[in-house]
Amino acid sequence: MKNGDVQTASRVTAGVTFAARLAFEDIRHAFGAGVETLRGITLAAEPGEVLCLLGPSGSGKTTLLRVAAGIESQSSGRVLLNDREIAGPSVFLPPEKRSIGLVFQDFALFPHLTILDNVRFGLTALSGDEASREAMIALSRVGLDHYAASYPHVLSGGEQQRVALARALAPRPAVLLMDEPFSGLDSRLKDTVRAETLAILRESRATAIVVTHDAEEAMRMADRIALLKDGELVQVGRAEDLYLAPTNLFVAAFFSELNVFHGRVKAQAVDTPVGKIPVSGSQEGARATVAVRLTGFEVSESEGQIEARILSRRYLGVVELLELAVSGAETPVRARVRAGALSAKARDIWLSLRQSDVLMFETPRESA
Template sequence: MSQLRIEGLVKGYGPGGAVLRGLDLTVPGGALAAVLGPSGCGKTTLLRVVAGFLRADAGTVSVGGRVLSGPGAQVPPERRRIGIVPQEGALFPHLSVARNVAFGLTGLDRAVRRRRTEDMLELVGLAGYGDRMPHELSGGQQQRVALARALAPEPQLVLLDEPFNALDSALRTGVRADVRAALRATGATAVLVTHDQQEALSTADLVAVVRDGRVAQCGTPEEVYRRPADPWVAGFVGDAVLVPGTVEGGTATTALGPVPLALAERPATPADGTVLLRPEQLCLTEAGTAGPAAARGTVLDVRFHGHDAMVTVEVAGLEAPVAVRAAGPVGVRPGDAVGIRVTGEATVHP
């Protein structure tokens, strides 16, 4: 399998300092990894170095055990066996769909190229579209063609540079699912660069959160969401409720009441820390029936999202209000008194 391995990658632009600051990342063969991070953290620079468009200042990049970039080695982009799906497809407007897909199939006879092109279009759900021109396709169809073009030469690695940004939200979900299915069907290793947390969590096998040119945490989507490395990662990957607490044994004492901790989070000695909960772990109750261990607060805001609602509640003893994700109809309004009950286990950070 074509494992991607990046070690100690450093890249800067002039006197402004390094953008990548010793970044390490390993993507198992056949896996789809999402590189997630805020603007300016180095995501696009990382992609360009892996593709060969930029030369790293230090560090190594290897795919399938073959060093592509490192001390004494710099394989040109066209010899790296890497497919690229850029933003908005970037199809050649003067070429048909079939000729776009076949563009990288050099050194093959006409029959083999045609068969490979047809196979790729069928894989991305566009069989029979070969004679159309790019301007005759929707945005989602253009992205599928771009993926077919990237997969046609049978690359070891596919790089996707925020390819769904230009699509509307309803279309984006379907195209993401199709892209993921196509990548799995070919067994290609892939790296998806995105700033969309939900896209990373719902699409990837592995999520690498990048901060200031380094990987702050890398793990499965569930690991990164439920066991974030620190409060910054917690707040960046989804909504987070961060409250101060005193930890002793398997419980943290907080303004929200006693909160049980995951077994791995239990310190040997009592300590103060920041307790992390997710909004879906907080439940609203009637103020008079909250119980002696639950918190009481006042509703500040209610934001309805259709499938659920986010309720912002001010709680005595906390500097910042907390967010409660409530499913179904929410029968509260700003100004209402409510109780808050914590469910599940929390993580804690010093």
């Protein structure tokens, strides 16, 4: 295994010229005369902030990144860098004029160029000596200056990702855009390379916007997360805001596996197969959706609130994944419990609900 995969080499630290605020104002985009891919996005990445654009495939997150980079033109709206319009009704700066760096999903390294030449490729405004010096500083920043004369094929995936990051940082951009930068890495390397990348972003002080479809990755990296669906912003906030106080069931399900139950409010509670859930502020008789995270159950072989029968159990190391038959539930109830909480022979058990893992949403009238 290469050293670059398991440990961080010594790095120099060199800050960018300034950290900028990148703002989107009512951005709309459509391919041809088709359906809009972005529907009025208003969002800002603050100076020095790591902002993650999170969402499923087709939600518009990569398109928004390409609009910021100048690779795509919005149908309407404005993009501003430190309150200066760089794309709008009367202005469209080309990508090379925006002081915005871009790291592609596939790294996009040139196989016929050395690592040093790959990194200095975009430094066309500098003399050859100055470009080499800046490229070496960027390589040192990611701990790979000792590979300057090598070619991309000798590097591991994690090292190639860091070279792509060095190339984007070499011009010292005010904003760095990263499109699913870790998706091509082996799962065992992701945590290490992600942590290294975050440390480099903090040192360089660039404002960064990172696209991902992985909620855990967004929570690990972001100062704030912007969750998109069908070209619209659904919720923006810190990881704990979206996890603890999701605005709707879509947000909740993006951050946790859920058991979902439907019912009506009666005497300030909703009766579900896993217990009576208290409700506040809802009208009597209103339809409600109750979501219970898989971690929301305590299990016992002797006592609890709800009887259940184990249909299947899968050992996952620290936890076990259970499928349970519960009276009144149309589909099996799923639970993640601490491994060893139940004996090997357990079949009929008791459940107790952990209220902190219960979420309540009003059911929209149109789906009632």
